[in-house]
Amino acid sequence: MINFKLRESQLKDGRVSLFLDYYPPIINPKTGKSTRREFLKLYYNKKTKDPFEKQKNEIIKAAAEKLRLERYNRLLTGSFEEGSFFAQEESFLDFFKMESKKRATSDGNYNTWKSSYSYFSRFTNNRCKFKDITEKLCRDFKTYLEKTTTLKSEMNKLSANSKHMYYNKFKAAINEAYLQGLISKKFTLRIQSPKAENPFREFLEEDEIKRLMETPCEVDTIKRAALFCIVTGLRVSDVFPLKWSSYSYDSINKHTLRLKSAKMGEFIYHPISEQAFKLMGKIGGKNDQVFRGLKYSANNNKLLERWLHLAGIKKKITWHNFRHTYAVIVIEKHGIYAGKEMLHHKNLKTTEIYSHMKIGQRVKIANSIII
Incomplete structure (x- = not known):
């Protein structure tokens, strides 16, 4: 348990500085160093x-004592975290x-974060420490x-x-602040x-994919990366920074990629086809970017x-809609469980949002109903 006392320090200019003395020491998240003192900036x-x-x-002195009591109350209620002050x-x-x-790795994700920030800024009149x-503030923002x-x-x-997306980005910011020791707890946990x-997630039909393959692009790297x-x-956040060190080949599994997913933060093993390998272009050095120079x-x-x-x-169509297209094709040909594995989803519910049936298949089913 952390203990602390209100102490004084005599300054050269004759003033007395008030500070809290912690034991054991706490970590300052900004410097990463341990300290026993939190100066209250009261003299x-x-x-x-x-x-x-x-x-x-x-x-x-009364103001300093009030701060000491506030820290003590938080300690008793379990809401005190090292460095949070x-x-x-x-x-x-x-x-x-x-x-x-x-989060500027894809247009959709970055724009959602930016919008969430803009609404929260407007909500707080551009002032929030x-x-x-x-x-209560988190509930009021909702x-x-x-x-x-x-x-x-x-x-x-x-x-x-x-509303759903903007609030989730705000929650992610709150959680990150907590993980960095900048606030005392996850205030959105119970909200x-x-x-x-x-929503309907747009994807490309087979004829549209064929037209893309046949249409030249001003920058060939963009075309190859999209296909x-x-x-x-x-995900585009994994494709843009992809390096040749992630690629491997063996006679049994053929072409495979081993990489750390930018979104999940976990390593994934992902087999790719011969066609996908050819789209990667000429093999480069281990630290070379596969789609050289490509960035969001x-x-x-x-x-x-x-x-x-x-x-x-x-x-x-955005970059992420190409992943939607892949998901629809895999689910239609091999089922939703195969889609879950190939998309590296943890939950089947996430995969279900991609389970659109292609127009041609729907037309075929519609015409099969004869009475």
């Missing part, structure tokens, strides 16, 4: 004879914004999302899926996210959009 003049200064000294006066909004930028984060209008128009309410609707996503089902950017997204347009595809 008083011990040698003054002025009655008003003496009265002021008593007020300052170092960040109290720092901006949670700045932290949230930085976490959003770290770590010490302001409470369970209520705010359920009632607010979109950033673009005051006439439109947020969709059910937008259920707004309910989402099951590679379709025939492997890998607005310019590359524009090039992808123009290529799809040239192929006559009018659907709104």
Whole structure:
């Protein structure tokens, strides 16, 4: 158990600094070093004879004692965490914004994080310190999302899926702050996210894939990477940084990839076809990027959009829709359990959102019903 006392330190300028003395030492998450002292930034003049200064000294001491009692109460209730008080006066909004930028691996994920940050910033009037984060604030933000209008128009309410996604990103930011020791607990743990609707996930039909293969792209690397996503089902966050060190070949398993998934944080073993291997291009050094120079950017997204347009595809297709396409093909040919394994999902429910039946198959079934 952590014990602490209110102590004083005499400064050279004659003032007395008040601080809390911890035992055993606690870890400062910013420096990574252990310390026994948390300076309260409260000072008083011990040698003054002025009655008003003496009265002021008593007020300052009372404020320090209040902070000590607050720490003690948190210790008793189990909400005290080592280092959690170092960040109290720092901006949670700045932290949230930085976490959003770290997710710039795909357009959909980054835009969702950015929007979540924007709504939370608007909700808090652009001011929120770590010490302001409470369970009540987190619940109030959920209520705010359920009632607010979109950033673009005051006439439109947020969709059910937008509320769900924005709140989940906020929860992820809260959890990350907790893991880094910047707040004392996971304040969103007991709060259920707004309910989402099951959206239709767009995918490409066989004729559309064929048109893409036949249509030249301004940057061949983009074309090869897109088709590679379709025939492997890998997330774009794993395809863009893919290195040749992840590739291996043997006479039994043929072409395989062993890599650490950026989203799951786990190593996956993923067999790929001969066609997928050819799309990777010429074998390079172990540390060479397979799709050299390819990264998530607005310019590359524009090039992808123009290529799809040239192929006559009018659907709104992003990089992640290529994974959807792979999922639909695998599930239709081999079943939903095969889809779960090939998509590396932990739960079957996640795989079920991809279980769309192709148009041709639906037409065939519809025409088979004759009375």
